[in-house]
Amino acid sequence: MSLLIDAIGELSTQHLTGEASPASGEGAGVLRDAAVVLDGERIAWVGRSADAPAADERFDAQGRAVLPGWVDSHSHLVFAGDRTAEFEARMAGQAYAAGGIGVTTAATRAASDGELRRLLAARVAEAVAGGTTYLETKTGYGLEVGHEARSAVLAAEAVDEVTYLGAHLVPAGADPEAYTDLVCGPMLDAVRPHVRWADVFCEAGAFTEEQSRRVLAACRDAGLGLRVHGNQLGPGAGVRLAVEFGAASVDHVNFLDEGDIAALADSWAAWADGGAAGAPGTVATVLPACDLSTRAPLAPARALLDAGVQVAIASNCNPGTSYTSSVSFCVTTAVLQMGLTVQEAVRAATFGGALALRRHVGADADGQRAVGSIAVGHRADLHLLDAPSATHLAYRPGMPLTHAVWRAGTRVR
């Protein structure tokens, strides 16, 4: 069954320069008076409305804007409980500290499988309703072999990509070195069949550089892709470790020095913008909602882009630092407060997220279609705004602009 989405006022393709998009013949960026044909789960055609082929059905976009669905490459959705009191204390001037993770860990361990499954499904539904079509989430509120494995299993049922974050916090009373051994050994073995990625919170109050290095090495040796929570609460080793280990992404990046930015930029030196040649480097993932909720200095997204670093924007939805899955809100904030243009922010929240999850091109070894950009053969993940252009995301902050969402060719909102 094919569907022609016609009369699109503005189409943000975000596809790579040089990548085939035969119908349009244009490079990365924006098409006006456009149309897209979906065929099953894939995009079959992209181009001008006037040239659109016939399809089984037609949807009239009535001049509205279409973007790729948001690719949310950083969230922590497997949790129970609430941290309102901690948030209120923070708004009264208290600083965020990693220890709050322990509160959520206790509530999560106490929840039944059914309760966690219900909470997770509701959170995924909220994300989709806001235009997210591809979603990563992490373990990290189990912090014990059985509970981490349970979180991984439940996450794998509900989202597209699962990350093992046993190295989120050393549980109260545990010896840090012995806990790191557990994360690198029995816990990793239990979680491994259910996850594609591993992450470590390399920060004061969480895991030291040496402990983080051990976790990254063990998880790399187990065949997992790597990600790092780094430089969130202060300067530190997270960014450099991420680059050294070839991590796909380092996330937060609030406290960077020139050397950190140079290391990230160097990681992209061999990557051609065409995406066909050279290995991608380490994406810098910024989390604007988290920065606001923790009253942290905003991550230097503008400086990172100017240095040639590929940037992603993600929600970091979690009960401690960022209790929102609204990528639209994050994009708005990146434009209004981080100095990105609208198209830079849209790209970071679509193509950038896909790059951070290494799902940005073609069909990979898993046979999965590319996400995060609109090009022939890619997965048909589209976000139709109730607005004539993506600029309205920043021009009309906070307004409910998600009009329709297609995920793998199916209308989900």
Ligand SMILES: N=CN[C@@H](CCC(=O)O)C(=O)O
């Ligand atoms: N920084 C580490 N982890 C989460 C917060 C987790 C929590 O406080 O519950 C984050 O990405 O912000």
Ligand SMILES: [Zn+2]
């Ligand atoms: Zn996080």
